[in-house]
Amino acid sequence: MITAERKPLEEIIAYVRPFDRILLVGCNECVTVCAAGGRKEVGILSSALQMAFLKQGKNLQVKEHTLERQCDPEYVEELSSMIDGADAVLSMACGCGVQEVARRYRDKPVFPAVNTTFMGASERQGVWAERCQGCGDCLLGITGGICPIARCSKQLLNGPCGGSTHGKCEISPDVDCAWQLIWDRLKALGLENRYEEIIPAKDWRTGRGGGPRKIIREDLAE
Numbered sequence: 001m002i003t004a005e006r007k008p009l010e011e012i013i014a015y016v017r018p019f020d021r022i023l024l025v026g027c028n029e030c031v032t033v034c035a036a037g038g039r040k041e042v043g044i045l046s047s048a049l050q051m052a053f054l055k056q057g058k059n060l061q062v063k064e065h066t067l068e069r070q071c072d073p074e075y076v077e078e079l080s081s082m083i084d085g086a087d088a089v090l091s092m093a094c095g096c097g098v099q100e101v102a103r104r105y106r107d108k109p110v111f112p113a114v115n116t117t118f119m120g121a122s123e124r125q126g127v128w129a130e131r132c133q134g135c136g137d138c139l140l141g142i143t144g145g146i147c148p149i150a151r152c153s154k155q156l157l158n159g160p161c162g163g164s165t166h167g168k169c170e171i172s173p174d175v176d177c178a179w180q181l182i183w184d185r186l187k188a189l190g191l192e193n194r195y196e197e198i199i200p201a202k203d204w205r206t207g208r209g210g211g212p213r214k215i216i217r218e219d220l221a222e
């Protein structure tokens with residue numbers, strides 16, 4: 001999933017201060033799972049904003065709405081019946097959702113209420129960790145299902161480096177060394193020989209190195 005965290009309230013207040021009527025829009029997908037921008041968080045932020053402005057003598061009108069998926073034009077269209085009643089939109093979706101709303105409603109200011117952070121997975125209740133950087137040429141098939149791009153601090157394709165100590169990364173004793181994890185997993189699977197194969201230099205053009213990316217499926221594209 002894409003993970004996010006709500007921005008500090010003061011930053012959000014600064015965005016909406018010039019306006020009287022705000023459309024506050026959440027998303028039912030990733031930001032709901034990571035408790036950053038779903039229906040519940042929309043309600044909490046709405047109350048916090050109205051309280052903060054009331055204390056300053058201003059009656060901020062906040063219309064709340066949560067879309068099924070804010071990065072999908074089909075659902076973003078739902079806002080068309082509400083958009084004229086708002087001076088600005090405050091989005092609690094990831095950056096993809098914010099941009100989709102801004103693209104559809106060009107004459108309306110759109111502000112982010114969360115900081116989009118990374119693609120990750122839930123480790124345990126309330127803890128999410130980075131797992132993938134979308135490199136466009138997945139290596140998991142040769143690294144035992146553990147990503148050295150997202151989980152090795154140096155993005156080494158052949159590790160570990162000399163800083164790996166007792167299975168931990170040199171950046172912090174709280175961070176597992178990705179290459180220790182890769183070795184442990186390959187060994188457990190009886191695939192130690194994979195570890196001995198040198199992974200060649202990666203072609204980063206499939207990642208961000210090649211500029212903004214697009215997937216075009218000719219069989220689906222209209």
Ligand code: SF4
Binds near residue numbers: 132135137139149150
């Ligand atoms: S190798 Fe690339 S695509 Fe695969 S998990 Fe890592 S960053 Fe993501």
Ligand code: SF4
Binds near residue numbers: 151169
């Ligand atoms: S200690 Fe391990 S995870 Fe940290 S940079 Fe070195 S190889 Fe990567």
